[in-house]
Ligand SMILES: [Fe+2]
């Protein structure tokens with residue numbers, strides 16, 4: 001073995017020792033290439049999910065039933081833009097080029113959360129999305145606040161602080177409908193029926209089929225497995241549904257006294273893979289909207305640059 | 318022209334009068350003034366700040382993490398700089 005490899009092994013051992021001792025990794029610290037690559041992939045996908053996630057809710061901003069709901073929805077969607085920005089900044093600390101990662105989204109090379117490829121058909125979906133989708137996101141993001149990579153962990157702390165309002169505003173909408181007229185209740189139930197399974201899929205493939213999980217746990221990028229988080233989500237959400245008189249659309253769902261948690265039915269993984277591969281109901285629409293925003297919004301960036309240059313020239317003269 | 322030419326700015330926020338500015342993250346903007354107004358929208362949506370500093374990232378000089386052990390070692394060995402180094406007889410208070 002040559003010197004270079006011995007050095008690399010030493011460095012990798014030292015790196016893992018830091019991780020094991022819960023010492024956070026910061027941008028200029030030495031890190032294995034594969035750790036860097038894994039983070040770039042994960043954080044940029046997370047950033048894309050925040051940004052694409054604005055679209056299904058943006059769909060209802062102009063049709064919110066009253067001014068209060070509209071202001072709340074706008075604030076929520078604006079937060080998601082902020083989340084995307086924190087995350088793109090975190091990805092840049094790893095040496096990735098922000099625009100390149102965005103172009104990877106637009107070319108279909110980069111993925112984002114499968115959930116945002118489902119359509120928001122009714123106003124009730126604004127409730128369900130906040131309640132279940134933000135709820136599942138919180139479940140995923142809370143352990144990420146202790147992620148071994150400092151900038152990602154710090155971004156997650158900010159994000160988690162903001163998410164709890166997202167979930168509450170959604171639950172308020174859905175609880176309101178569930179306690180409303182029979183038609184309103186039906187709207188709420190129909191929405192839950194459509195979103196429940198896709199929400200469970202948000203936690204990703206089951207542990208035996210998740211190729212990245214073991215390494216990510218060893219690196220403390222992830223602290224809990226997909227199935228552990230999914231179980232937690234089911235356990236906290238089922239009683240919430242019961243409380244407002246809605247029925248979880250799973251005939252196999254039942255309390256398991258022994259494990260002190262719910263057993264739930266088989267997830268349709270074919271559907272999950274199909275949506276991930278680009279064939280969900282809205283994949284094309286979502287990516288088109290993002291591409292369109294960049295291309296047709298370019299004049300705004302150019303105007304800002306021109307304005308900055310003009311101001312600079314004025315200062316200099 | 319694209320944002321590739323927009324510099325990266327580090328953002329520091331004073332959360333209230335009497336506290337120092339603290340690094341909160343970064344963003345891209347064409348100039349300092351736009352960086353400040355973007356920082357307001359990105360980092361202070363819930364009254365997290367009363368003052369914002371932005372500094373172009375490339376202007377920040379930093380100590381080398383590879384040298385951190387040697388660099389900070391001199392202070393590690395000077396335990397007499399801490400009050401706990403000193404014996405104070407029982408019964409002595411206000412010290
Ligand atoms: Fe978010």
Ligand SMILES: [Fe+2]
Nearest residue numbers: 080134163166
């Ligand atoms: Fe959210």
